[in-house]
Amino acid sequence: MPDMVADKRIVRVDLGSRSYDILIGRDLIAHAGGEMLARLSARKVAIVTDANVAPLYLDALTESLQTDGIETFAMTLAAGEKTKSFDNLTAVTDFILDARIERSDAVIALGGGVIGDLTGFAAAIVRRGVRFIQVPTSLLAQVDSSVGGKTGINARQGKNLVGAFHQPDLVIADTATLDTLSPREFAAGYAEVVKYGLIDQPDFFHWLEKHRADVFSGGIERTEAIARSCQAKAAVVAADERETGARALLNLGHTFGHALERATNYDSARLVHGEGVAIGMVLAHEFSARMNLASPDDAKRVAAHLKAAGLPTSMHDIDGKLPPPDILMDAIGQDKKVKGGKLTFILTRGIGEAFIADDVPPSEVLSFLTEKHPQ
Amino acid sequence: MPDMVADKRIVRVDLGSRSYDILIGRDLIAHAGGEMLARLSARKVAIVTDANVAPLYLDALTESLQTDGIETFAMTLAAGEKTKSFDNLTAVTDFILDARIERSDAVIALGGGVIGDLTGFAAAIVRRGVRFIQVPTSLLAQVDSSVGGKTGINARQGKNLVGAFHQPDLVIADTATLDTLSPREFAAGYAEVVKYGLIDQPDFFHWLEKHRADVFSGGIERTEAIARSCQAKAAVVAADERETGARALLNLGHTFGHALERATNYDSARLVHGEGVAIGMVLAHEFSARMNLASPDDAKRVAAHLKAAGLPTSMHDIDGKLPPPDILMDAIGQDKKVKGGKLTFILTRGIGEAFIADDVPPSEVLSFLTEKHPQ
Numbered sequence: 001m002p003d004m005v006a007d008k009r010i011v012r013v014d015l016g017s018r019s020y021d022i023l024i025g026r027d028l029i030a031h032a033g034g035e036m037l038a039r040l041s042a043r044k045v046a047i048v049t050d051a052n053v054a055p056l057y058l059d060a061l062t063e064s065l066q067t068d069g070i071e072t073f074a075m076t077l078a079a080g081e082k083t084k085s086f087d088n089l090t091a092v093t094d095f096i097l098d099a100r101i102e103r104s105d106a107v108i109a110l111g112g113g114v115i116g117d118l119t120g121f122a123a124a125i126v127r128r129g130v131r132f133i134q135v136p137t138s139l140l141a142q143v144d145s146s147v148g149g150k151t152g153i154n155a156r157q158g159k160n161l162v163g164a165f166h167q168p169d170l171v172i173a174d175t176a177t178l179d180t181l182s183p184r185e186f187a188a189g190y191a192e193v194v195k196y197g198l199i200d201q202p203d204f205f206h207w208l209e210k211h212r213a214d215v216f217s218g219g220i221e222r223t224e225a226i227a228r229s230c231q232a233k234a235a236v237v238a239a240d241e242r243e244t245g246a247r248a249l250l251n252l253g254h255t256f257g258h259a260l261e262r263a264t265n266y267d268s269a270r271l272v273h274g275e276g277v278a279i280g281m282v283l284a285h286e287f288s289a290r291m292n293l294a295s296p297d298d299a300k301r302v303a304a305h306l307k308a309a310g311l312p313t314s315m316h317d318i319d320g321k322l323p324p325p326d327i328l329m330d331a332i333g334q335d336k337k338v339k340g341g342k343l344t345f346i347l348t349r350g351i352g353e354a355f356i357a358d359d360v361p362p363s364e365v366l367s368f369l370t371e372k373h374p375q
Numbered sequence: 376m377p378d379m380v381a382d383k384r385i386v387r388v389d390l391g392s393r394s395y396d397i398l399i400g401r402d403l404i405a406h407a408g409g410e411m412l413a414r415l416s417a418r419k420v421a422i423v424t425d426a427n428v429a430p431l432y433l434d435a436l437t438e439s440l441q442t443d444g445i446e447t448f449a450m451t452l453a454a455g456e457k458t459k460s461f462d463n464l465t466a467v468t469d470f471i472l473d474a475r476i477e478r479s480d481a482v483i484a485l486g487g488g489v490i491g492d493l494t495g496f497a498a499a500i501v502r503r504g505v506r507f508i509q510v511p512t513s514l515l516a517q518v519d520s521s522v523g524g525k526t527g528i529n530a531r532q533g534k535n536l537v538g539a540f541h542q543p544d545l546v547i548a549d550t551a552t553l554d555t556l557s558p559r560e561f562a563a564g565y566a567e568v569v570k571y572g573l574i575d576q577p578d579f580f581h582w583l584e585k586h587r588a589d590v591f592s593g594g595i596e597r598t599e600a601i602a603r604s605c606q607a608k609a610a611v612v613a614a615d616e617r618e619t620g621a622r623a624l625l626n627l628g629h630t631f632g633h634a635l636e637r638a639t640n641y642d643s644a645r646l647v648h649g650e651g652v653a654i655g656m657v658l659a660h661e662f663s664a665r666m667n668l669a670s671p672d673d674a675k676r677v678a679a680h681l682k683a684a685g686l687p688t689s690m691h692d693i694d695g696k697l698p699p700p701d702i703l704m705d706a707i708g709q710d711k712k713v714k715g716g717k718l719t720f721i722l723t724r725g726i727g728e729a730f731i732a733d734d735v736p737p738s739e740v741l742s743f744l745t746e747k748h749p750q
């Protein structure tokens with residue numbers, strides 16, 4: 001079958017024997033079977049998806065796979081962050097084993113980051129690792145969670161505290177699926193796109209300032225923005241697969257963001273991941289300015305862009321009451337980027353100039369949080 | 376503190392940046408703190424053990440660690456194979472997170488293979504991997520499960536079907552702990568010792584035929600047998616860390632053994648792992664003889680040695696009714712050493728001449744099982 005996807009882009013993640021392709025373009029799901037067989041020989045797949053995505057894309061994916069002679073099994077879970085639980089890990093593992101998936105077959109995650117993280121973790125531990133394919137359907141999953149091999153679930157003590165490194169064998173990002181994503185979820189994913197600009201690509205941030213509307217409405221700019229984001233993440237992952245060094249830069253906005261997610265009990269009605277990251281990125285720029293590292297104007301420019309994209313940019317934008325600053329600090333201390341008691345933060349010297357600071361004094365953070373706290 | 380362990384042996388497992396030492400000798404638990412600090416800088420440890428081992432060795436281990444200024448937390452689980460469950464994985468993970476173990480701290484497994492497999496798996500997935508120390512107290516754990524980084528739990532569908540590769544940072548095998556092991560469990564572990572001889576060291580098998588009684592009664596021969604076993608396993612693991620090739624030889628006797636464990640519902644009153652392996656090794660030799668690969672005399676010699684060690688050597692030795700041969704075949708098919716529908720078995724050309732056969736016809740196995748079946 002000739003390749004009928006006009007704006008298809010391929011980003012390669014270089015990891016030696018664990019290298020893989022990320023395919024990006026409109027209507028790729030209809031070609032999933034062929035794209036998969038061109039790269040690996042699995043004859044059987046177990047698909048995990050959620051209740052929002054299943055009615056929209058499960059049939060199309062199944063049909064494409066079956067047309068290419070691949071046997072399929074499917075499991076649909078409830079949508080939402082709470083799905084990333086030990087109970088569901090057990091259930092998905094059970095499902096994969098019942099489908100008798102062997103090391104040479106594959107498990108497919110069809111959905112957002114929640115389904116990707118949970119399913120990837122299950123694929124990592126069944127038979128100590130079976131093949132894994134990501135079909136991300138949220139913007140956040142396409143530009144972030146489906147790339148890099150971090151998988152996991154949440155624990156009572158914090159988000160993503162339990163998991164594994166397990167690289168996918170292939171990522172198929174069908175950008176047309178984003179047409180059905182809610183504007184709020186699209187914006188949340190967009191926060192991660194902006195993040196790549198803020199880390200070390202000021203020109204990409206400027207490009208986004210010009211083309212934001214086109215990325216939101218679809219078309220070639222959307223594919224371009226996703227491909228550039230994947231490239232940025234792939235480069236960092238290739239340099240530091242197991243997050244011992246430079247990969248930590250990807251956590252820009254995330255230490256504050258995770259604390260806020262925790263403070264709102266992972267309640268997506270109040271805050272979703274990308275929104276936490278948006279507020280967290282603004283806080284990171286403001287905190288950097290307060291530490292005399294960056295200009296306060298940069299923080300304002302970042303906030304303005306995120307706000308124009310429909311994102312929250314301060315704790316005031318979160319509905320309902322937040323726990324007091326010292327409880328937020330506790331959540332930061334429980335976050336996994338703690339080493340020997342000191343706090344590791346990603347700070348910045350300006351747009352596109354983020355860096356790892358691993359000796360941030362907790363007292364400075366606490367007084368900053370107290371100042372910014374809405375109550 | 377001068378080294379007061381007279382017969383201490385050190386076996387190095389060579390795995391590049393993941394290399395580690397196995398310490399073997401009497402009364403090493405009393406030196407655990409110092410041995411650990413000589414190799415890694417953890418200041419906090421979470422110890423997981425079982426209800427049989429805790430009253431015997433937990434205080435001694437805790438005291439040694441605390442004397443060296445290491446903070447300790449401990450969790451005691453029920454003893455037995457059923458402990459390797461998803462529920463306990465959740466509980467142990469929770470315990471480690473509550474103890475706020477960071478990547479630079481450590482988790483310690485104090486017990487047999489059950490505690491080692493479960494705890495190692497939890498250490499692998501908490502924060503995507505924290506440091507892990509094995510303090511094996513059963514013979515099986517000292518010569519087999521604590522070496523090599525395979526960790527995991529059982530699933531409804533079969534044994535060890537869920538897990539991770541996670542190498543320990545240190546193994547401390549205190550041979551004096553084996554004095555309190557039941558004779559039955561000691562014999563079960565001894566089956567794995569014999570296995571190393573049967574795979575590729577006929578001289579070790581002959582040495583065991585002479586020194587079996589000394590190994591059982593303790594003393595220098597016990598340390599020697601354990602060190603040789605660890606060396607044998609370490610060599611295979613170093614050559615094939617993730618079990619894609621030669622490491623499969625370690626499964627001699629295990630495909631039949633696992634099927635029998637499953638057939639007896641992992642009921643340790645009827646069969647423990649090493650007993651399944653003992654019967655499995657005899658069956659592997661007998662099946663090899665039946666396939667005209669080896670002399671039937673070798674199978675008899677192997678059976679005689681295992682029987683003298685107090686081990687079962689045929690399905691007739693298992694109490695109670697076994698499922699019919701076709702159900703046993705099913706269990707073999709569900710075992711994880713299945714590739715693309717064909718059966719992989721470890722067969723032999725004689726004592727110390729095992730090899731990987733990956734095209735064994737299921738029909739031959741079925742008729743062999745039917746012949747050997749007691750009912």
Ligand SMILES: NC(=O)c1ccc[n+]([C@@H]2O[C@H](COP(=O)([O-])OP(=O)(O)OC[C@H]3O[C@@H](n4cnc5c(N)ncnc54)[C@H](O)[C@@H]3O)[C@@H](O)[C@H]2O)c1
Binds near residue numbers: 274
């Ligand atoms: N593994 C990583 O490296 C990594 C990186 C970043 C984030 N994450 C994780 O990703 C998760 C967030 O991902 P997410 O924002 O995709 O969340 P999500 O999976 O919950 O998806 C968001 C919502 O959009 C719905 N949805 C998804 N695709 C849709 C589509 N095409 N049309 C209509 N609705 C659709 C989902 O059902 C859900 O309700 C968090 O758990 C976070 O921890 C992981």
Ligand SMILES: NC(=O)c1ccc[n+]([C@@H]2O[C@H](COP(=O)([O-])OP(=O)(O)OC[C@H]3O[C@@H](n4cnc5c(N)ncnc54)[C@H](O)[C@@H]3O)[C@@H](O)[C@H]2O)c1
Binds near residue numbers: 425492513514553
């Ligand atoms: N990870 C691997 O590579 C690997 C290899 C082989 C076996 N295994 C696993 O190991 C497990 C079997 O290990 P096991 O035989 O040690 O089982 P086990 O942990 O259940 O220990 C056997 C019994 O001996 C008791 N015990 C342990 N040490 C004692 C001591 N010093 N004194 C008195 N009692 C003691 C235990 O409480 C238990 O009742 C199985 O689950 C098997 O799958 C793993």
Ligand SMILES: [Zn+2]
Binds near residue numbers: 144273277
């Ligand atoms: Zn993120």
Ligand SMILES: [Zn+2]
Binds near residue numbers: 519567629648652
């Ligand atoms: Zn074994």
